[in-house]
Amino acid sequence: MIKKYIFGNPFPTHATVENAEICNHKLPYFKTDENGNFTLNLDENDIVYGLGEQIRGINKRGWKYVSWCSDNPDHHEDTHSLYGAHNFIIVSGKELFGAFFDYPGRLTFDIGYTKINEMSVHAERNNLAVYIITGENEKDITKQFRRLIGRSYIPPMWAFGYGQSRWGYQNEQDIRIVAEKYKEREIPLDSIYLDIDYMERYKDFTVDKNRFPDLEKLTADMKTQGIHLVPIIDAGIKIEEGYDVYEEGVKNNYFCKNENMEDFVGAVWPGRVHFPDFLNSDAREWFGGKYSALTELGIDGFWNDMNEPAIFYTDDRLADTLKKNDSLTSKNMGIDEYFIFTGMVAGLNGNVGDYDKFYHNVDGQMIKHSEVHNLYGMNMTRSAFEALQKIQPEKRTLFFSRASYIGAHRYGGVWQGDNKSWWSHILQSMQQLPALNMAGFLFTGADTGGFGCDTTEDLMLRWLQYSLFTPLFRNHAAAGTREQELYHFSTVEAMGEMIKIRYSLIPYLYSEFLKAALNDEMLFRPLSFDFANDEDSRNIEDQLLLGNELMITPIYKQNANGRYVYLPEEMMLVRMKKHDDFKTEILPKGHHYIPCKLNELIFFIRKDKAIAMCTPVDCTEKIDIGTAKLLGYQGSTYTLYKDDGISHDPKGSLEISVLKTVDI
Ligand code: GLC
Numbered sequence: 149m150i151k152k153y154i155f156g157n158p159f160p161t162h163a164t165v166e167n168a169e170i171c172n173h174k175l176p177y178f179k180t181d182e183n184g185n186f187t188l189n190l191d192e193n194d195i196v197y198g199l200g201e202q203i204r205g206i207n208k209r210g211w212k213y214v215s216w217c218s219d220n221p222d223h224h225e226d227t228h229s230l231y232g233a234h235n236f237i238i239v240s241g242k243e244l245f246g247a248f249f250d251y252p253g254r255l256t257f258d259i260g261y262t263k264i265n266e267m268s269v270h271a272e273r274n275n276l277a278v279y280i281i282t283g284e285n286e287k288d289i290t291k292q293f294r295r296l297i298g299r300s301y302i303p304p305m306w307a308f309g310y311g312q313s314r315w316g317y318q319n320e321q322d323i324r325i326v327a328e329k330y331k332e333r334e335i336p337l338d339s340i341y342l343d344i345d346y347m348e349r350y351k352d353f354t355v356d357k358n359r360f361p362d363l364e365k366l367t368a369d370m371k372t373q374g375i376h377l378v379p380i381i382d383a384g385i386k387i388e389e390g391y392d393v394y395e396e397g398v399k400n401n402y403f404c405k406n407e408n409m410e411d412f413v414g415a416v417w418p419g420r421v422h423f424p425d426f427l428n429s430d431a432r433e434w435f436g437g438k439y440s441a442l443t444e445l446g447i448d449g450f451w452n453d454m455n456e457p458a459i460f461y462t463d464d465r466l467a468d469t470l471k472k473n474d475s476l477t478s479k480n481m482g483i484d485e486y487f488i489f490t491g492m493v494a495g496l497n498g499n500v501g502d503y504d505k506f507y508h509n510v511d512g513q514m515i516k517h518s519e520v521h522n523l524y525g526m527n528m529t530r531s532a533f534e535a536l537q538k539i540q541p542e543k544r545t546l547f548f549s550r551a552s553y554i555g556a557h558r559y560g561g562v563w564q565g566d567n568k569s570w571w572s573h574i575l576q577s578m579q580q581l582p583a584l585n586m587a588g589f590l591f592t593g594a595d596t597g598g599f600g601c602d603t604t605e606d607l608m609l610r611w612l613q614y615s616l617f618t619p620l621f622r623n624h625a626a627a628g629t630r631e632q633e634l635y636h637f638s639t640v641e642a643m644g645e646m647i648k649i650r651y652s653l654i655p656y657l658y659s660e661f662l663k664a665a666l667n668d669e670m671l672f673r674p675l676s677f678d679f680a681n682d683e684d685s686r687n688i689e690d691q692l693l694l695g696n697e698l699m700i701t702p703i704y705k706q707n708a709n710g711r712y713v714y715l716p717e718e719m720m721l722v723r724m725k726k727h728d729d730f731k732t733e734i735l736p737k738g739h740h741y742i743p744c745k746l747n748e749l750i751f752f753i754r755k756d757k758a759i760a761m762c763t764p765v766d767c768t769e770k771i772d773i774g775t776a777k778l779l780g781y782q783g784s785t786y787t788l789y790k791d792d793g794i795s796h797d798p799k800g801s802l803e804i805s806v807l808k809t810v811d812i
Contacts, residue, residue, distance in 0.1 A: 149282050149292075150169070150280070150281045150293075150296060151169055151171040151279070151280050152170050152171060152277055152278070152279050153170075153171055153175045153278045153279075154170060154277050155184070155271075155274050155275065155276050155277070155278065156273070156274045156275035156276070157275050158250065158251070158276050158277045159515070159519065161251075161252050161523060162555050163248075163297055163554045164250070164296050164297050164298070164555070165297065165298035166295060166296050168296060175278060175280070176245075176280060177239070177243060177247070177280070178247075178269075182274060183270075183274060184270055184273060184274040184276070185268060185269070185270050186249075186268065186269040186278070187266060187267065187268040187269075188239070188266070189265060190209070190241075190259075190260060190265045190266060191242040191265075192265065193241050193242075194240065194241030194242060195209070195239075195240045195241060195676070195686060196209055196237055196239055196240075196259050196267065197237065197238045197240065197286065197582070197583065197586065197674065198246075198586050198587070199213055199235070199236070199237060199257065199583055200233075200234020200236070200554075200583050200584050200587040200589065201231060201234060201552075201562065201564060201565070201580050201583070201584055201589075202230060202234070202580075203223060203225065203230060203576060203580075204225065204579070206579050206583070206688075206689050207689070208257070208259050209259050209260045210259065210260050210261065210264075211260075211261055212228060212256065212257070212258045212259070212261040213228060213229070213256070213257045214228040214229045214254065214255070214256050214257075215233035215235050215251075215254065215255040215256075216229040216255075216500075216521060216522065217229070217231055217233050217456040217521060217522050217551040218230060218231065218456055219231070219456050219458035219497075219498055219566075220498075220566070221565075221566035221599070221626075222568075222600070223565075223567075225572075230565060231456060231525075231550045231551050231552070231562070231564075232525075232551065232552040232553070232584075232587075232589075233255070233552070233553050233554075234552070234554050234583070234584070234587035234589075235248060235250065235251065235257075235554065236248045236293060236586055238289055238290070239267075240286055240676075244282070244283075244285070244286070244289070245280055245281060245282050246280070246281035246283075246289040246290070247278060247279065247280055248278070248279040248281070248554070249269060249271065249276060249278055250277040250278070250279065251271045251275070252519070252521065252522045253271070253273065253518060253520065253522070254271075254272045254518070254521070255269065255270070255271050255272070255276075256268075256270045258270070272519075273519070279293075279296065281293055285677070285680050286676070286677045286680070287670070287673070287677050287678070290585075290586050290670060291667075291668050291669060294588055294668035295668050297554055297555060297557070297558075297587075297588050298558045299558065299665060299666070300557050300558065300588050300589070300590045300591070300664075300668075301533075301547070301557060301559055301591055302591075302661075302665050303544060303546050303547070304448070304543065304544040304545070304546055304794050305654075305658055305768055305793025306338050306339070306374075306376055306767070307338075307339075307449065307546045307591070307619075307620070308338075308619060308621070308654050308658050309336065309337070309338020309339060309651070309654070309768040310335075310336055310338060310623075310647050310650060310651075311337075311339035311341060311620075311621065311622035311623070312330065312337060312339070312341070312622075312623050312633055313340070313343065313378075313595075313623060313624035313625075314341075314343065314624065314625050314631070314632075314633070315343040315344070315624075315625070316343070316345065316628075317340075317343065317345060318345055319345075319360060320359065320360050320366050323342070323366065323370070324369075326340055326633060327370060329633065329635045330633075330634075331373070331766075332635075333634070333635050333640060333644055334644065334766070335635075335644040335648075336647050336648060336650075336651045336764060336766045337375055337766070337767065338374065338375060338767050338768050339377070339378050339546075339622075340376075340378070341378045341379075341380070341451065341624065342377055342378065342379040342380060343380050344380055344417055345359070346359070346360055346363070346379055346380075349386060349388070350386060350416075350417040351385075351386045351393070351394075351418060352381050352382060352385060353393055353439070353441040353442065354391075355445075364445040364446055367446035367447060368446055371446065374767025374768070374770065375767065376448060376449055376546070377449075378449040378450065378451060378546060379442055379447060379451075380450070380451050380452075380453050381439070381451070381532070382416065382417065382452075382453050382455075383423060383424070383454045383457045383458075383525075383528055384414065384416040384417075384418065384423055384454060385403070385421055385422050385423070385424060386419070386420075386421055387413070387419075387421060387422060388418075393438060394422070396434070397424060397431075397434075398422070400430070400431075400434065402425055402428065402430065402431035402434055403422035403424060403431075404422070404423045404424075404506040404508060405507045405509070405514070406505055406507070407505065407507070413462065413463060414457070414459040414460070414461070414502065415459065415461050415462070415466075416454055416460055417454070423457050423524075424528075425509055426523075426524055426527035426528050427508040427509075427510050427515070427520060427523060427524070427527055428508060428509045431531075432534070433531070433535065435528075435531045435532075436531040436532050436533075436534055436536070437535050437539075439535055439536060439539065440535075440539050443536070443539055443545075448540070448546065449545060449546030450532060450545070450547055451547075451548050451549070451550075451563070452525070452529050452532060452547070452550065452560070453549075455525035455528045455549060455550060455551045456524065456525060456550070457524055457525075457551075458497075458498060459497070459498060459499070459502050460497050461497065462499075462502045465495075465499060465501075466496060468492070469493060469496060472488070473489070476489060500518075503517050504516060504518045505517075508520060522553045523553050524551065525549055525550065525552050525556065526551070526552055526555055526556035528549065528551075529549040529556055529560045530556070530559045532545075532547060532559075532560075533545075533547060533560060541796070542795070543795065543796070544794055544795070544796060547559065547561065548562055548563050548620060549561075550562065550563065552589070554588060556589075557587065558588070561589060561590070561591025561619070561620055562584070562589050562591075563592065563594070563620055563622070563624075564577055564580055564592065564594040564595070566599045566626070567594055567595050567600070568598050568599065568600040569597060569598025569599075569600065569602060569604070569607055569625075569630075571607060571610075571704055571706055572704075573594065573598060574594075574610065574611055574614050574704035575690060575704045576594075577594035577614070577618075578690065578702060579689065580592075580594075581618070581672040581692060582670060582677075582692060585664070585671055585672050585673070586670060590619060590664055590665055590670075590671050591619045591661075592618065592619065593615055593618035593620030593621055593622060594615065594618070595623070595624040596611050596612060596615040596621065596622060596623045596624070597612075597624075597625060598611070598625070598632075599624055599625055599626050599629075600626050600629065601629060602629050602630035603629070603630055603632045604706075605639055606706060606707075606746055607706070608634070608637060608643065609637075609639055609646070609746055610703050610704065610746070612646040612647070613646055613702060613749045614702035614704070616646055616647070616649060616650035616653070616749070617653075617657070617694055617751075619661055619671070621650060634647070639746075639747065642725075642747035645725060645726045645727075645747075648726065648727050648764035649724060649726070649727045649764070651727075651764035651765060651768075652762050652763065652764045653759070654762070654771060655762050655771060655773050655776060655788060655790075656695070656697075656760045656786075656788070657695075658789065658793075659760070659788050659789040660694070660695030660696065660697075662789045663696075663789065671695060672692045672693070672694055673693045674688070675692075675693060675714070675716055677693070678693055679716040679717070682716045684714055684716065684739075685714070688714055690702075691713065691714065693754075696757065697753055697754055697757040697758065697780065697786070698751055698752065698753060698754070698759065699715075699719060699752040699754065700751050700752075701742070701750060701752065708744075709743055709744065709745065710742050710743035711741070711742060711744065712741055713739075713740050713741075713742050714738075715737050715739075715740065715752070716737065717754070717755050718734060718735065718737055718755050719752040719753060719754055720732050720733070720734050720735075720752060720753040720755075720780060721733045721735050721750065721752055722749075722750065722751050722752065722753060723744070723748050724748065724749045724750075724751075725747055725749075727761060727763075727764055732753075732779075753779065753780040756784050757780050757781060757784050757786075758779060758781055758785070759778065759779055759780055759786060760773070760776040760777070760778055760779075760786050760807055761776065761778075761779050762776050762777075763775040768793070773788060773790055776788065776807060778807050785806045785807060786806070786807050787806055
């Protein structure tokens with residue numbers, strides 16, 4: 149049951165698609181006041197799930213989280229905000245309920261940080277809607293919530309293939325080399341990503357003709373090999389005379405305004421930019437239409453970036469910093485001056501104060517950005533999604549975004565932002581998955597191998613063994629870091645085998661994804677969601693249930709030749725070096741230590757279940773589900789979804805086949 153409680157005058161976020169019963173009684177569970185505070189006592193054994201992309205564990209207790217979409221390529225355990233703002237939690241223990249705080253500005257969740265047994269939620273202004281959801285269990289509550297917020301985005305099937313990306317591919321030749329090297333090594337590949345270097349001076353919807361003289365031909369050549377090119381689109385529009393997107397935006401008042409009603413100026417990759425006003429429906433439609441510049445060249449996938457929006461600096465703040473700099477010339481900087489100066493420089497990027505300096509035109513009303521900050525990225529992806537429905541209505545386009553709010557899950561996926569080549573970021577990504585699924589984001593995954601810092605060979609191999617289960621499976625790295633295309637490593641063969649395992653699993657993963665999307669369910673779940681009465685399951689932070697058949701248990705520690713695994717019931721352990729070279733063993737409920745070599749993948753099949761595995765091929769378009777065999781418990785069956793992988797309404801073309809296990 150869902151009840152909606154209204155405080156003050158909430159801004160219409162469009163997070164929800166269904167109407168919930170408005171309740172005029174007192175909000176249950178929480179103590180409230182007039183300043184946007186909601187407090188709740190936590191029982192010692194309560195678990196708090198949710199908050200989507202936020203850092204830390206599956207159980208969110210013990211930290212303070214701030215919903216404020218932030219560009220943070222250097223996030224650690226002590227970070228408060230990441231790229232997405234997903235204000236949905238489930239409290240499970242003495243009481244069981246879900247709560248969605250639909251508020252697009254700054255919202256703080258202090259979950260046992262200030263007081264260990266108290267949760268307090270604070271909205272900067274007391275203008276919000278709170279939805280309280282009660283149900284039988286966590287899965288039921290999530291399902292009701294997901295129905296409220298609408299069906300999750302379904303990408304084309306090719307988006308489940310492996311993708312190679314790097315910030316730093318400079319020209320057409322670099323792209324061709326990646327494709328060639330993967331072919332040479334016989335490693336499957338479905339996409340290569342174009343980072344900002346394909347653009348002319350970082351201007352959206354342009355192509356640098358010197359470096360990419362014929363992108364249309366390149367796109368077509370790649371397609372003949374089953375490879376899709378996926379360009380990046382950034383939020384900021386370069387201020388440059390003669391640049392049509394800039395000039396049209398200025399002429400039609402499509403950019404965000406400052407307090408003097410002039411186009412607001414911030415700086416990102418291209419230097420000074422204006423920010424399209426994605427909360428203005430005309431501007432949204434205009435910007436979305438621009439994607440056709442690339443779809444006309446054969447492009448059918450995009451990643452939307454820097455859409456928190458990231459602001460490297462504003463002119464005023466930069467001028468103050470430079471003034472300070474001048475005043476320090478040839479001075480002996482002492483402790484105070486030193487910290488003031490370095491603080492000013494560090495404070496240029498993403499300064500909270502800058503988000504108070506611009507406005508959106510929402511149906512003729514000027515709204516201060518900071519009051520609706522978390523909706524910006526969502527509306528950028530909405531703009532693209534809605535336009536592409538018109539531009540190429542016959543097919544699904546791949547979309548994923550960096551910034552998001554609940555509701556954005558209807559328009560695209562999200563990648564988990566700029567992580568690092570750290571072991572801890574494998575675990576971090578894994579812990580984000582169920583909470584992202586709760587918030588509707590099913591198409592997601594982390595930069596495999598790590599974005600920032602130099603990866604190591606073993607980290608890459610272990611990361612592949614984790615990411616090969618995530619819907620978005622992309623190897624991406626930052627400029628200046630160690631090259632991490634798989635052919636750079638001495639263990640390339642073992643890595644290639646992991647990619648082939650992914651390809652033999654794609655029909656299964658795609659089926660489970662579709663089942664989850666069409667039934668408003670989660671693809672990845674904490675163990676406790678399925679084994680609610682099992683005490684040990686409630687404490688497991690590093691294993692996840694995937695679909696209805698699997699449990700994944702990645703290794704996320706360097707030099708670990710195995711790991712502890714908890715089985716909430718009897719399960720089948722699978723050790724796999726190649727898609728057709730594996731061993732299985734049935735293990736009883738309980739705690740086990742599972743040795744696992746670096747070139748080995750381990751995962752578990754749940755009792756009396758089986759999964760379909762196909763013969764791997766070099767790209768998704770060649771997958772033949774006629775080759776499917778079942779791996780799992782004798783006598784079990786599996787329902788495989790088969791559609792054309794590209795039409796918009798997958799319901800129209802679903803076929804179900806029940807497969808039976810063969811001997812293993
Ligand atoms: C941002 C993105 C990253 C991209 C880089 C350059 O940091 O998050 O993925 O490579 O910008 O465009």
